[in-house]
Amino acid sequence: MSDNHSTADLKKHIRTYMLVFLALLVGTAITVGLYYVHFESVALTVSIALFVASIKSFLVAGFFMHLISEKKAIYAMLFTTAVFFVSLMFLTIWAMNDYPVIKP
Amino acid sequence: MEIPYTVEARKDTGLYNAKVGIWLFLASEVMLFGALFSSYILLRVGAASGDWPAISLAWPHGLLNIPIGTFNTAVLISSSITVVMAWASLKMHDFGKFKLYMGLTLLCALGFVSIKTYEYHEKFTHYEVRLQDGKIMTGHIQGSPMFWDLKTLADKKITALDFHPDAAKHGAKAGEAPAAKEHAKHAPIPVGEITYLSAFVPKHHTFFAIYFTLTALHALHVIGGALVMAFLWLPGAKMWKTDPERFTNRVETAGLFWHFVDLVWIFLFPVLYLL
Amino acid sequence: MQAPSHTAEHAHGHDAHHEPGFLTKYIFSSDHKVIGIQYGVTSLIFLFFGFALMMLMRWQLANPNTAIPVFGKMLEALLGDVAKDGIMSPDLYNSFGAMHGTIMVFLAIVPLAFGAFGNFVVPLQIGAPDMAFPRINMVSYQAYFLGGVVMFISFFIPGGAAKSGWTSYSPLATVADLAHRVNGQTLWLLGMVLLITSSLLGAVNFITTIIQLRAKGMSWMRLPFFVWAQFVTGFLLLLAFPPLEAAGIMQLMDNLFQTSFFLPAGLSVSGNPLPVSGGGSPLLWQHLFWFLGHPEVYVLILPGMGIVCEIIACNTRKPIWGYKALVNSVLAIGFISFIVWAHHMYLTGMGTKISTFFQTTTMIISIPSVIILTALFLSLWGGSIRFNTPMLFALAFLPMFGIGGLTGLPLGFNATDIYLHDTYYVIAHFHYVVAPGTIFALFAGVYYWFPKATGRHMNEFWGKTHFVLSLIFMNLIFMPMFMQGLAGMQRRMADGGATYSMAYAKENNTGTQDGLSPKIIKMNKTVSHAAWALGVVQIPFIINFFWSMKRGRKVTSDNPWEATTLEWQTPTPPPHGNFTTTPEVFRGPYDYSVPGHKKDFTPQNQKV
Ligand code: HEM
Numbered sequence: 001m002s003d004n005h006s007t008a009d010l011k012k013h014i015r016t017y018m019l020v021f022l023a024l025l026v027g028t029a030i031t032v033g034l035y036y037v038h039f040e041s042v043a044l045t046v047s048i049a050l051f052v053a054s055i056k057s058f059l060v061a062g063f064f065m066h067l068i069s070e071k072k073a074i075y076a077m078l079f080t081t082a083v084f085f086v087s088l089m090f091l092t093i094w095a096m097n098d099y100p101v102i103k104p
Numbered sequence: 105m106e107i108p109y110t111v112e113a114r115k116d117t118g119l120y121n122a123k124v125g126i127w128l129f130l131a132s133e134v135m136l137f138g139a140l141f142s143s144y145i146l147l148r149v150g151a152a153s154g155d156w157p158a159i160s161l162a163w164p165h166g167l168l169n170i171p172i173g174t175f176n177t178a179v180l181i182s183s184s185i186t187v188v189m190a191w192a193s194l195k196m197h198d199f200g201k202f203k204l205y206m207g208l209t210l211l212c213a214l215g216f217v218s219i220k221t222y223e224y225h226e227k228f229t230h231y232e233v234r235l236q237d238g239k240i241m242t243g244h245i246q247g248s249p250m251f252w253d254l255k256t257l258a259d260k261k262i263t264a265l266d267f268h269p270d271a272a273k274h275g276a277k278a279g280e281a282p283a284a285k286e287h288a289k290h291a292p293i294p295v296g297e298i299t300y301l302s303a304f305v306p307k308h309h310t311f312f313a314i315y316f317t318l319t320a321l322h323a324l325h326v327i328g329g330a331l332v333m334a335f336l337w338l339p340g341a342k343m344w345k346t347d348p349e350r351f352t353n354r355v356e357t358a359g360l361f362w363h364f365v366d367l368v369w370i371f372l373f374p375v376l377y378l379l
Numbered sequence: 380m381q382a383p384s385h386t387a388e389h390a391h392g393h394d395a396h397h398e399p400g401f402l403t404k405y406i407f408s409s410d411h412k413v414i415g416i417q418y419g420v421t422s423l424i425f426l427f428f429g430f431a432l433m434m435l436m437r438w439q440l441a442n443p444n445t446a447i448p449v450f451g452k453m454l455e456a457l458l459g460d461v462a463k464d465g466i467m468s469p470d471l472y473n474s475f476g477a478m479h480g481t482i483m484v485f486l487a488i489v490p491l492a493f494g495a496f497g498n499f500v501v502p503l504q505i506g507a508p509d510m511a512f513p514r515i516n517m518v519s520y521q522a523y524f525l526g527g528v529v530m531f532i533s534f535f536i537p538g539g540a541a542k543s544g545w546t547s548y549s550p551l552a553t554v555a556d557l558a559h560r561v562n563g564q565t566l567w568l569l570g571m572v573l574l575i576t577s578s579l580l581g582a583v584n585f586i587t588t589i590i591q592l593r594a595k596g597m598s599w600m601r602l603p604f605f606v607w608a609q610f611v612t613g614f615l616l617l618l619a620f621p622p623l624e625a626a627g628i629m630q631l632m633d634n635l636f637q638t639s640f641f642l643p644a645g646l647s648v649s650g651n652p653l654p655v656s657g658g659g660s661p662l663l664w665q666h667l668f669w670f671l672g673h674p675e676v677y678v679l680i681l682p683g684m685g686i687v688c689e690i691i692a693c694n695t696r697k698p699i700w701g702y703k704a705l706v707n708s709v710l711a712i713g714f715i716s717f718i719v720w721a722h723h724m725y726l727t728g729m730g731t732k733i734s735t736f737f738q739t740t741t742m743i744i745s746i747p748s749v750i751i752l753t754a755l756f757l758s759l760w761g762g763s764i765r766f767n768t769p770m771l772f773a774l775a776f777l778p779m780f781g782i783g784g785l786t787g788l789p790l791g792f793n794a795t796d797i798y799l800h801d802t803y804y805v806i807a808h809f810h811y812v813v814a815p816g817t818i819f820a821l822f823a824g825v826y827y828w829f830p831k832a833t834g835r836h837m838n839e840f841w842g843k844t845h846f847v848l849s850l851i852f853m854n855l856i857f858m859p860m861f862m863q864g865l866a867g868m869q870r871r872m873a874d875g876g877a878t879y880s881m882a883y884a885k886e887n888n889t890g891t892q893d894g895l896s897p898k899i900i901k902m903n904k905t906v907s908h909a910a911w912a913l914g915v916v917q918i919p920f921i922i923n924f925f926w927s928m929k930r931g932r933k934v935t936s937d938n939p940w941e942a943t944t945l946e947w948q949t950p951t952p953p954p955h956g957n958f959t960t961t962p963e964v965f966r967g968p969y970d971y972s973v974p975g976h977k978k979d980f981t982p983q984n985q986k987v
């Protein structure tokens with residue numbers, strides 16, 4: 001079974017876990033730090049914060065949840081979910097922002 | 105016939121049943137929190153422009169306690185690493201270490217919930233007042249009672265409200281709000297002058313509505329996950345003796361859920377506290 | 380979390396000397412067949428209950444504001460002033476209407492199609508001993524049952540059951556009963572949370588079972604179409620329900636804690652400003668509701684299609700035409716159904732771009748539906764059809780669903796929907812899909828699998844009687860509604876359209892000459908009579924069902940219909956663990972009349 005790592009393998013994994021842990025703490029620090037720096041552009045602040053959050057979640061999902069090396073069935077499932085989530089968010093926002101404007 | 109693949113993986117999928125199950129469950133959780141995130145975005149984009157509280161329907165900023173939120177983020181991230189270590193310890197047949205790491209995880213969970221409770225209490229004792237002359241203040245009431253409003257004042261027959269306004273203006277530039285702790289001078293406000301009084305509770309503003317809804321739902325997940333892990337830590341750990349492989353699988357599944365809860369918080373924290 | 384732990388009850392079931400008590404065997408069982416039957420019986424009761432509500436409402440529509448004979452007094456005794464002197468008040472009509480929709484969708488059809496048939500048949504058809512997580516399966520049923528209890532109790536609390544339609548649009552749902560803090564809507568939301576939990580647990584279980592527990596040789600393209608339909612249904616429930624759960628939580632906050640998720644600023648109720656902060660969006664509720672709502676209609680229909688497909692293959696004695704096309708279509712439906720939802724919201728003032736998008740996807744999704752229907756029709760070609768009761772219901776499904784589906788197209792176009800929206804045309808359209816459509820498929824399934832579950836056949840004569848009369852009355856109910864709707868009669872009207880009282884003015888030659896014609900209003904009477912008649916003709920079914928359990932003709936073999944799928948290759952009724960030997964599959968699901976074979980059916984687990 002591919003799940004059955006040898007102890008040496010696991011030792012390597014544990015190193016990765018620790019690195020990821022550090023990266024997560026650093027990411028948190030960056031996000032909070034940026035808050036105090038304060039940019040003029042709101043869009044920039046939002047983008048950076050969400051970008052860092054995405055990286056962090058990628059690390060958690062990829063390494064702690066082993067998504068980096070998961071089975072095809074799970075990828076397919078999550079991909080489907082992601083598509084539906086994006087369409088829920090995107091289409092709702094689009095719908096709420098597309099309304100007829102009555103010209104005088 | 106017995107149900108197959110409860111412990112060993114099925115050949116063509118490479119997965120054992122519970123793993124498929126937990127990922128499906130997490131997929132539905134993605135949609136649950138995804139819908140709430142979408143709602144957050146829509147409410148926020150739909151909010152009036154301008155500075156809160158002068159414009160009451162504008163979106164407030166900097167009302168949450170950032171240092172504490174940051175600390176809580178670190179707590180949750182740490183619990184993620186301990187739970188993965190607990191699983192890895194089992195894989196290396198080190199039951200003692202498993203007990204240790206699982207215990208640490210539970211400690212983190214407890215810490216997270218306690219801190220969250222403290223934060224909630226902070227909000228429930230923080231008030232917005234509007235006066236007849238159009239002045240709007242945020243601050244605390246003497247004795248820090250929770251959930252007061254105009255009706256409470258009437259019921260308690262209070263004639264003057266001993267109110268400590270916050271020194272810094274909310275909606276101020278980042279960096280000022282959390283630092284300013286010193287309270288401005290104050291005199292009790294005659295109740296007749298107050299037109300509006302509300303603690304920072306869900307109904308006060310849609311920001312608080314979505315903040316409390318999202319964080320409470322998240323906290324429920326933390327508590328649920330902690331209960332499962334507490335089970336695996338104490339009574340459930342007996343299974344290590346009888347069926348170690350299945351026990352390891354259980355810890356892995358519980359861990360997957362726990363990481364997901366962590367992952368949700370990774371988004372909640374910047375979105376609610378910082379942006 | 381989801382870690383299964385059923386060795387205990389499994390060992391238990393295999394212990395031949397230990398007879399499980401009544402409670403463990405029938406009430407707290409984790410056997411998928413027992414749970415399936417629990418789902419089946421409970422949901423059939425709810426089906427009748429939801430229908431009973433409608434039969435009462437039909438009195439009010441046919442004879443507005445007159446006392447309901449016999450039952451009116453009972454309603455007054457049970458519910459008090461809302462049924463004063465046996466007359467159904469508008470409030471009561473609203474409650475009954477909202478609960479009719481809710482009960483039919485969430486407590487009757489879905490649990491029957493997915494919970495009952497899915498549970499009973501899917502593990503058998505894929506050659507599995509049980510569901511992947513038997514205890515979660517049991518909890519799923521219990522959550523469903525509790526949800527039903529909560530919904531039922533809501534009729535009797537002060538203020539009565541939810542009144543804002545099965546769609547529970549905000550702000551109406553929040554302000555409909557301000558007199559009671561905990562009101563029908565609150566219980567509706569709590570009930571929904573339980574029902575959603577039940578569905579989620581069920582969906583996780585079904586999908587895992589189908590992915591993991593297929594017997595050796597049961598590759599994906601050898602799955603019976605019914606299993607495919609349930610698989611897609613599982614995904615719809617899994618991914619579409621959570622957004623409604625989120626919306627439900629937010630509406631619960633609005634109702635209990637006066638938040639403003641769905642309430643705009645400046646809202647007044649009966650002239651009084653509502654003391655809320657405002658800043659929310661009523662449209663947000665509609666988006667989240669219909670994000671579930673549309674996939675939900677496929678949840679209502681796909682299992683029905685699956686049942687019909689099985690029965691048609693068996694009773695035409697030939698392979699289904701276009702199995703691959705069916706599978707691809709059902710997958711396509713699954714995907715596209717997530718991006719069509721706002722066709723329910725054309726009247727909310729959406730802009731042209733987004734409307735065009737949703738019109739396009741709606742038209743696209745009709746293609747796979749048409750493919751499925753066409754494939755099923757073509758499957759009849761050249762078959763030597765056995766006209767038994769299940770087959771009759773299955774055959775009737777095809778044109779009934781056809782009518783329902785095709786009349787949906789005008790609702791998918793913005794321009795026509797603006798006229799048709801919220802009229803009886805809509806009611807007729809979706810009832811053709813779910814009532815003579817899905818319900819007929821479900822009846823077909825009951826008659827078809829009854830021998831497997833009980834070891835006895837249902838009576839054919841009464842089955843056919845049930846079929847013919849149901850078919851007639853179903854059409855008498857819903858066909859006139861198309862005409863009423865086209866004439867402009869609005870749905871959700873407690874006075875049967877008399878609001879447009881110019882109809883009466885016209886009849887008496889007073890007033891203007893506009894409004895609904897009296898003919899249209901009078902159709903209410905025809906429809907109501909047909910609805911009551913439909914109720915009466917269910918009596919043969921009910922008696923047949925119970926009588927046949929004890930007295931029906933015994934089956935002479937484990938495979939009385941001479942079918943190919945695996946559920947017929949088990950003992951009858953199947954024991955705990957289902958199969959006596961581990962099944963292995965060698966062929967596709969519909970090997971009927973294979974040239975050169977001795978018999979006209981070759982079961983999936985037969986090598987040659
Ligand atoms: C076969 C017997 C049935 C009859 C005679 C019937 C009749 C009706 C009628 C007349 C209405 C419109 C009420 C109004 O607008 O005031 C209605 C509404 C509705 N029905 Fe049925 N129905 C039946 C079965 C079903 C089934 C099987 C479903 C399952 C999905 C269903 C779902 C609904 C829904 C969702 C509504 C809309 C409720 C609302 O306005 O919120 N009905 N029904």
Ligand SMILES: [Cu+2]
Nearest residue numbers: 672673720723
């Ligand atoms: Cu739709």
